[in-house]
Amino acid sequence: MLQDQITQYTQEINAFSTENAEELEQFRIRFLGTKGIIKDIFDEFKAVSPEEKRTLGKVLNEFKQLAEAKYLSLKANEPVTGDQKTAGMDLTLPGNGIELGARHPLALVRREIVDIFNKLGFIVAEGPEIEDDWHNFSALNFPEEHPARDMQDTFFIRKGGESGDIALRTHTSSVQVRMMEAGKPPFRALMPGRVYRNEAISARAHCFFHQVEGLYVDENVSFADLKQTLFYFVQELYGEGTKVRFRPSYFPFTEPSAEMDISCTICKGAGCQLCKYSGWVEILGCGMVDPNVLENCGIDSKKYSGFAFGMGIERIANLKFEIRDLRLFSENDARFLKQFKTSLI
Ligand code: DAH
Numbered sequence: 001m002l003q004d005q006i007t008q009y010t011q012e013i014n015a016f017s018t019e020n021a022e023e024l025e026q027f028r029i030r031f032l033g034t035k036g037i038i039k040d041i042f043d044e045f046k047a048v049s050p051e052e053k054r055t056l057g058k059v060l061n062e063f064k065q066l067a068e069a070k071y072l073s074l075k076a077n078e079p080v081t082g083d084q085k086t087a088g089m090d091l092t093l094p095g096n097g098i099e100l101g102a103r104h105p106l107a108l109v110r111r112e113i114v115d116i117f118n119k120l121g122f123i124v125a126e127g128p129e130i131e132d133d134w135h136n137f138s139a140l141n142f143p144e145e146h147p148a149r150d151m152q153d154t155f156f157i158r159k160g161g162e163s164g165d166i167a168l169r170t171h172t173s174s175v176q177v178r179m180m181e182a183g184k185p186p187f188r189a190l191m192p193g194r195v196y197r198n199e200a201i202s203a204r205a206h207c208f209f210h211q212v213e214g215l216y217v218d219e220n221v222s223f224a225d226l227k228q229t230l231f232y233f234v235q236e237l238y239g240e241g242t243k244v245r246f247r248p249s250y251f252p253f254t255e256p257s258a259e260m261d262i263s264c265t266i267c268k269g270a271g272c273q274l275c276k277y278s279g280w281v282e283i284l285g286c287g288m289v290d291p292n293v294l295e296n297c298g299i300d301s302k303k304y305s306g307f308a309f310g311m312g313i314e315r316i317a318n319l320k321f322e323i324r325d326l327r328l329f330s331e332n333d334a335r336f337l338k339q340f341k342t343s344l345i
Contacts, residue, residue, distance in 0.1 A: 002041065002044055002045065002048065002052075002056060002060075003056065003059065005041065006041065006059055006060065006063050009031070009037060009063065009067075010063060010066060013031065013066055013067055013070050014066075014070075016070065016074075017074070018074060019077070024071070024074050024075060027070075027071060027074075028071050031067040031071070032067055032068065032071060038063070038064050038067060041060060041063070042060065045057070045060055101338075102337055102338040102339075102340060103340065104329075104337060104340075105317050105321060105323070105329070105337070105340040106210055106313050106314065106317055106329055108317075108340055109313050109316050109317040109320060110192050110210065110212065110313055112237065113190070113192070113212050113233075113237070113311075113313070113316065114190055114192065114212075116232075116233055116236040116237060117190045117214065117233065119236075120188075120229065120232070121188050122188050122189055122190045122214065122216075123188065123189050123190070124189065124190050124191070124192065125175055125178075125179050125189045125190070125191050126175065126191065126192075126193060127169075127172070127174055127175035127178045127179075127191065127193065128169070129168060129169055129193065129194060129195075129196070130157060130166060130167075130168060130169070131166070131167060131168070131169040131174045132163075132164055132165065132166055132167075133149075133164045133165040133166075133167070134164065134177075135169075135174040135177045135178060136154075136167060136169050136170060136171070136173075136174045137149055138296075139177040139181075139293065139296040139297060140173055140174070140176075140177060140252060140253040140293055140296075141252040141253050141290050141292045141293050141296070142252045142253075143252065146252065148170065153170060153197050153198055153199075154167045154168070154170050154197070154198060155167060155168040155196050155197075155198050155207075168195075168196035169193075169195055169196065170195055170196065170197055171195050171211060171213075171310060172191045172192070172193045172195060172211040172212065172213035172310060173213055173253060173308070173310060175191035175193065175213055176191065176213060176215045176253075176289075176293075176308060177293075177296070177297055179191070179215065180215075180217065180293075180294070180297035180298070180299055181297045181298060185217045185218055185219075185299060185304045185306075186216075186217060186218035186219075187215055187216065187217040187218075187306070188215070188216050188217075188218075189214070189215050190212055190213070190214050191212065191213035191214070191215070192210065192211070192212045192213075192313070193210065193211065193213075194208055194209070194210050195208065195209060195210070195211050196208045197209075201327065202326075202327075203324065203325040203326060203327065204326060205326065206314075206326050206327065206329075206330065208330075209312055209313070209314050209326070210312065210313035210314060211310055211311060211312055211313065212310070212311055212313060213308070213309070213310045214229075214307075214308060214309045214310070215289070215306060215307075215308050216229070216306050216307050216308075217289060217294070217299065217304055217305070217306030218304065218305075218306065219303060219304060219305075220305065221288075221304075221305045221306050221307055222305070223256070223288060223307070225307060226286060226287075226288070226307035226309070227244075227246065229307075230244065230260055230284070230286065230309060231244055234262050234283075237316070237320075238262060238265050238319075238320075242262050242263055242265070243262065243263035243269070244260055244261065244262055244263075245260070245261050245280065246258040246259070246260055246261075246286075247259050247260075247261065249285060249287075251285055251287055252290070253287075253289065253290050253293050253308070254285075254286065254287025254288055254289060254290055254307075254308055255287060255288060255290045255291075256287055256288060257285065257286070257287035258285070258286055258287055259282050259284070259285050259286075260282070260283060260284050260285075260286060260309075261280040261281060261282050261283070262280070262281060262283055262319075263279060263280060264278075264279055264280060264281050265281070265319050265320070266319075266322065267279070274319075274322075281319060283311055283315060283316060283319070284309050284310060284311035285309065285310050285311075286307065286308065286309035286310070287307065287308065287309075288305060288306070288307050288308075289305070289306040289307065289308050294306070314326055314329060317329075321340065
């Protein structure tokens, strides 16, 4: 009996479920295909008596709709199939991690230096990289004929003329002048920045590099304050027990002037290539701010005194990370730069 068959197939359709594309296709062929069950039943239906047709016709149509609806709803929920892009992928696996960038080693070292002096109450000040003769040289007590003004060292942007030379600053000491001109003592500041010198590029020299300048001006500032401040800085940066020594030196803007060495961070004073077997490496220049400089900046040198120091960030970084070629800092080779990811943060 047709009615019995339909009842049986209806149960089968209602019970059917799959998430498998192949099984669903078999379902479609079995019930809805051109040689499928529904087609057969419709063929048989043609042979039934006219009375039966009236009742069976409706049942048959409902049965067909049921099969179609079942097929469409399973098709809509069907998971991604083999021929689509994600074939063979395990979508439950975690995604690819995002690779974090790294801070530039010079930025890490600059931050560390700034952090140490912040603890002593030094603020950070900045100035322009394109400077006039006054701020880079004259106010800092450089004599007219000083060799540092020579074309060999300085990148001049405009030479001479009524309003004087304009150049790329050769040191961050120019920021001292700007700071003192603009304010009133006390000054306690750190001045990091890029500087330029007309030098051939090699492993040991570059036409630009970075410095940190320090300035402390107040009443009764002494050379003892300078020594103690720099001693503290070195202990913080290179660890307790690092030795310091001061050698007399000359800078136009300080009097007296000194250069400060630390015991070699690599061989701890025993002697190695880096310290040229002396046990000591120079890390900065310093001194008491020359009274002429104070006066040039409008500060009463009878009332105020101060100390200043300047260091190259590359040099500090070289000692910290044992980098032997200055060029690495500016070549942007990510393989080099990312090595310093975790070292200081
Ligand atoms: N300006 C000097 C240089 O570029 C470094 C320096 C030395 C800065 C002594 C100072 C200082 O403030 O007191 O070589």
